[in-house]
Amino acid sequence: MSSSAVETESPDLVCELDNVQGMVDALTSVRWKRHQDAVLELSEHGLILIVEDTGCLQAKVYLQRELFVRYEYSATGRPRFGVSLGLFVDCLNTFCIPGHSSTIEFQYPGPDMQLLLKSTDSLSSCTYAEIRTRIPDTISWDYNFEPAGSTPISFTVKSSALKEAIDDLEWPGSSIQITMQPAPPSVTFKGEGHGDLQIDFMYYANMDLLTAFNCDQVVSHRYKYKFLRATTSNIPSSVIKDNRGSKLTIGRGGMLKVQHLVSVAKPSHSHPHVDSVGYQPPSRIAYIEFFVKPQVDEENAYDS
Amino acid sequence: MKFKAFLTDHGVNLLEKRFLPALDKMGKTCHLYLTRDHAIFLHNLLNGDGIQSIAQFQKEALFEDYRISSQNDDRIAFTIDLSLLHRALRSILTIYTEFGGSHSGDSALNRLQIKLVKKLPPHSSQPMPFLTFETKGYKSAVIQDVPISKPLSRSDVLELQSALDMAQDLPQTLVQVPDMNQLQSFVDRMKHVGDVLNVSITKYGDLHLQISTSLITLGAEFRKLKVVGEQARASPGDDNLTAQTRTRRAIDKGNAMSVQVSVKHFFKSIQCHLAKPDCAFYGIAQQGSCLTVVFQFFVPGTRQTDKSISLHCRLPVLVDSGTN
Incomplete structure (x- = not known):
């Protein structure tokens, strides 16, 4: 937390983004309920937004400085502040009018420690916002993620297939067991509740679906359905359309890490007069990470 | 109290494609106020706190053979449910357009009539007022009755007219x-x-x-x-x-x-x-x-x-x- 910015002239951060929709998509993917408090952390490397739920689920959105067309960071330390995620996303949404290119400038802090936003791409119209920030709560639970063994236990699955599988598991509900085994290499999602439903991803049978697989031991853990669902329920349609992979890693103690990639590339049709012919902007990606704590249930959870 | 007219194709198009969808967003019901020269759709002019909207048409913009008479200076006003009106109009249009609208040569053959009637609704002994649409196609004729409120009393019509007059002021x-x-x-x-x-x-x-x-x-x-x-x-x-x-x-x-x-x-x-x-x-x-x-x-x-x-x-x- 930095208070130095108040005394010095220049704010901690002034940055400019030319694809607000990409940022909205990235932040929406961690918006699993209506009222969520988020913590924004600023650094010279970019912005990190962190949300958390009942000590069992944490999500982080990494917006690296490379995504921004301008990034002027002048704080010492890593300033952090709290905002309402819903309000932040709703507010950002008003800056992306369809068929209208939008460049947006962020500044923190404002005169009253607000997060200031304004559109900068037109002289005759301007959208602006001041979002009240809070002093963030300390994060209640440490989500230190460590690999379970010498090699990380992970698999990469097409995002749409993952979402479909998790959506299908809603029916048995409550708690889902994820099992990975090396022989034959496969991942099993099993839901038990009102009935049983088991979804198998066989690595050799579905190599276009399950694009990577690393597992040298049988690992099995149970996760609360609602937390598992939060990891894919608001995944933006652009991710499903690109259908890159989502990577799932099981760490020590059964902690599940789910990673998605969200494109924040500049829409190619905007600013044809600025982009010179043939110029392709470098691929710009926001990283989304979810950490899901396993259910404590000694009978069913084990690391072999 | 009598009202009878024929909707022109232009009028049908104005109402069905443009104004009724817009006015329906303002509120489910509105006053339809008919005078010798105008048909006016009014939202919230008599009752307070909602958004007021005033859509005024010269009779020629919607109708031909427009006939109106009432003891109240030939003015008639009633409330009408816009979504019912819209539905009735859409339904009647499917028959009306079988002849290709009124462009089918003998326009007297195929016209879209609108009139005010009193009818005995089913299971009721009280006659009720309706705005009725009537037309015919190749093989069928169709009548759509849109229920409306009782016509406004003389004093209510006066009040509506004065609210309308007041609402005409333009900002500077x-x-x-x-x-x-x-x-x-x-x-x-x-x-x-x-x-x-x-x-x-x-x-x-x-x-x-x-x-x-x-x-x-x-x-x-x-x-x-x-x-x-x-x-x-x-x-x-x-x-x-x-x-x-x-x-x-x-x-x-x-x-x-x-x-x-x-x-x-x-x-x-x-x-x-x-x-x-x-x-x-x-x-x-x-x-x-x-x-x-x-x-x-x-x-x-x-x-x-x-x-x-x-x-x-x-x-x-x-x-x-x-x-x-």
Whole structure:
């Protein structure tokens, strides 16, 4: 937390983004309920937004400085502040009018420690916002993620297939067991509740679906359905359309890490007069990470 | 009390494709007020706090062979459910267009009649008033009865007329909305953030919208818009100010007015766009009594105002608004 910015002239951060929709998509993917408090952390490397739920689920959105067309960071330390995620996303949404290119400038802090936003791409119209920030709560639970063994236990699955599988598991509900085994290499999602439903991803049978697989031991853990669902329920349609992979890693103690990639590339049709012919902007990606704590249930959870 | 007319193809198109969808957004029911020369759809003119909308058509814009008579100076008014009216019109059109509308040579063969009737509804001994549509196709004829309220009493009609007269005042300064679609999607997103919208309009041609709550201030300023009515020249230094400061200065100089309205009402007023007007103007009435939006329609293919159609809305100002 930095208070130095108040005394010095220049704010901690002034940055400019030319694809607000990409940022909205990235932040929406961690918006699993209506009222969520988020913590924004600023650094010279970019912005990190962190949300958390009942000590069992944490999500982080990494917006690296490379995504921004301008990034002027002048704080010492890593300033952090709290905002309402819903309000932040709703507010950002008003800056992306369809068929209208939008460049947006962020500044923190404002005169009253607000997060200031304004559109900068037109002289005759301007959208602006001041979002009240809070002093963030300390994060209640440490989500230190460590690999379970010498090699990380992970698999990469097409995002749409993952979402479909998790959506299908809603029916048995409550708690889902994820099992990975090396022989034959496969991942099993099993839901038990009102009935049983088991979804198998066989690595050799579905190599276009399950694009990577690393597992040298049988690992099995149970996760609360609602937390598992939060990891894919608001995944933006652009991710499903690109259908890159989502990577799932099981760490020590059964902690599940789910990673998605969200494109924040500049829409190619905007600013044809600025982009010179043939110029392709470098691929710009926001990283989304979810950490899901396993259910404590000694009978069913084990690391072999 | 008698009313009978034939809807023209142009009138059918105006109502079915444009005005009824727009007016339906203003509220489910409205008054339909028929006079010797005009048909007027009125929302919330007699009952208080909603958004008022007034869509007025010269009889020639909708009808031919227009006949009206009543003991009240040939004026008839009643309330009608717009979605029922719209449904009835759509249903009757499927039959009507079998003949290709009235362009089928002998127009007397195929016309779309609208009239006021009293009928005995099923399971009832009391005759009820209906607005009835009647037409025929190749093999079938169809009648659609839209239930309406009892016609308004003489005193109610007088009250409606005087409310209508009062609602005709135009603000001194009106600014033209640059792009209704853009404004609509903007306000549509903005309404998630708060309920009360601050609207400021300057004589320089600035329209400034702002929502301010304890957690967030979100605003948009549209500048250098076309001004109709009283205008003023902005000071050159204003360009470097923030939108908020610029507006505050304009208010201090008496060159701007500001009111608070419900975001929902404002959004509804933009939805009048469904009536496909050619331009829209916002203005604040004298003493900030309401926010007015006036839609302008051109004679097709020209830039001339079509005087036979007019549409405007008046948005009530929130009472506790007001440092200005």
